[in-house]
Amino acid sequence: MHELTVAAAGESGLLARIFPLLPQGRSTILGPGDDAALVAVPDGRAVISIDTQTQDQDFRLAWNSGYASTGRDVGWKCAAQNLSDINAMGAVPHTLFISLTLPPDTLVAWVEDFARGVRDAVHAFGADVAVAGGDLGRGREISVTATVLGDLGGRNPVLRSGAQPGDVVAVAGSPGRAAAGFALLESDVPHGSLGPAELALVGSQCRPVPPLAAGPAALDAGANAMMDLSDGLLKDAARLARASGCTLELDRDRLASFTRPLRAAADLLRKDEGGREQLVLEWAAAGGEDFALLSTFPGSTAVPDSFTVIGSVVPTAPGQDHDAVLRGGPGPTAWNATRGWDHFGAA
Template structure:
C-alpha cells in the first residue's frame, strides 16, 4: 500500500485535519476513477480507509477467502442491510448538498449497528459489499470507507472489526453490510415472553429529526441553511443510534426493536408481534414536535407528522412493565392496548 495513503488515512481519522500535501493527494483521487485503479487498487484504497478496524484478538480479517470473528459467548447475532443509489441515497441532493461518500458509509454502518443494538447485542464485525460503475471517483470510495470506520468509532462501537466484503461492477452504486454481534445475555425480541397488555411503550432517540433533515436535503438551499436545518440535516445524513442503550436495558424491557421506518410503523409492528395495538400519547407527540415546528413552518409542514411518520432516526422502541422504573434516557410515549387505533393512510417508509 502506498505510504502516502496510509498517512492520509491516519490524519483523516483525527480531528486535526489534513496537511496541504495530503489534501493535494486526496484531491488527485477525484480525478481517478475506480476503473483506472482496478480491483487491487480499490482494495488498497478501502484498506487505507478502514485502517485500525480490520484486526483484533482471534480475528482473521480481510485478505483470505472468508473472515473469522470470535463469538466468546457461543452465540452471535447477524443482520444485513442494503443501500442503493437513487433509492436510499443521492450523491447530490436537490438542495445542492453533496455527499462525497462519507455520509453514505456512515449511514450504512449506523443502520446495521442499530439492528444489533435493538437485540441487546454488541457489534463484533461488519462485512461490506460495494457495487459501482467504473466511472465512480476513487475519492468517493475512500470517503465511503472512512464513513463506515468513523461511524463505528464515534458511535461507540470501536470494538467492531471490518472483516472484508465484496467488490463488483454495476450501473449505479449499490452497497450492503452484513453485521455480526455478540449477545450480552438473552436476545431481546419483538415478541415478549409474557402478556404485555397495558405495558408502557417507551422510546429513546431523535424522533422526527431525520425526516426534517430529509426535507432540508430535498427542498432547502445549501448555502442558506439555518442552524436548526443543519442540525436536522446532520442527523439525516449521519444518524446517531443510541448504542449504549440496547445492551443496558436488555433484561429490563420485555421486547424491543429499532425505529427505522417510523414511530407509527414500528410501534405497530412491535404491538402486532404481541397481538396488541400501539396507542401513542398525543401529549408526547406535541412535546416532541414543538421544537421542530419552527423549522417545519419554513417548509409548510406539520412537525407532528415528521415525529409520527418520519423514518431513519434509528432510536429504540421497547415495552416496559409499568412496575419497573423507566430507564434513564428513555420516555414513555404510549402503551399497548387491545383496542385498534386510528392510523393515517401512510404511516411511514415502505421500500415498495
C-alpha cells in the same frame, strides 16, 4: 488534475487503498485478504443482520437543495443502520462485512471517503467494531450492502414479540429528525442558506446517530420487547404490536419533545401555522431513518433515563387488528400504521 476512478485503479488497487482506512476490532481473528474471514463469537451465538442502501432509493448523490452526499455520508449511514439492528436485540455489535457495487467512473476518492465514514461512525458511536471483509462489484449505480454480527454476552435477546398489556412504550433517540432533514434536502431552500438548527436536521438524515448504549440498558432494565425505528414510529410500532398480539397506544402530547426540534425546518417549508403543526407531527410519527430504539417495559419497571415514555400497551379490542394508534389530536383512524416508509410503496 486527473482524478483516479475505480476502473483505472482496479479491484486490487482499490482494496489496497481502502483496507487501511476501515476500522479494526478485537473480534477479528483473520480479516480481509483470504477467501473468508474468521471472527470470534464470544457468546457462542451470533446475532446477525443485513441491510442495503441503493443510490436514489436510500440516498442521493445530488439533492434538490444543492447538497451533494459525500462518500463519508453514505459510509456513516451504512454503519448506523446496521449497528442499530444489533442494538435492537440488546446485543453489542462487533463485526461488519461490506459489499460495494460501483459504476466504473466512481472516483476512488469517493470510496476512500466512504471507508472513512464507516470508521468515523464506529468511533463516534463508541463501538468496538471491525470491518472483517466484503466484496466489490460493478454496476450501474452505487449500492452498499452490509452484514453485521453482534454478541449477546450470555444474555437472551429482546424480541419484538414480547410486549404485554400493562407495559409502557418508550423511545430512545429522537424520531422525526431524519425526516425533517430529508424534507430540507429535497426542498427548494438552498442548502447554503440553512442555519445551525436546520443543518443539524440535515445531519440527522445524512449521518444519524443510533443510541447504541440504550439497547443493553433496556435489556438490563427488563424490557419485554424492542425494535429499531427505521421506517417510522407508527409503522414500526404496529409491527411490534402485531408480533406481540396487542395494541400500542401512543400519546400525541408525549411526542412534544420530539416535535419541538423540528419546528425550525417546518417554519421554512410551511407558511401557515396549522400546516407546520401537521408537518412536525407527520415527521415525528411517520418519518423514518432515525434508527431510534422502541421498547416496552413492565409498568412496574423503572425506565432507563435514555428513554422517553410515549404510550402504553393495551389488549386489542375484539374484532380489531393488532395495531399502533396515536391518541389525541387527529383520530386514531387518521394516524395509524398506513403512514411510514415502504421500499415498494409510493414515494
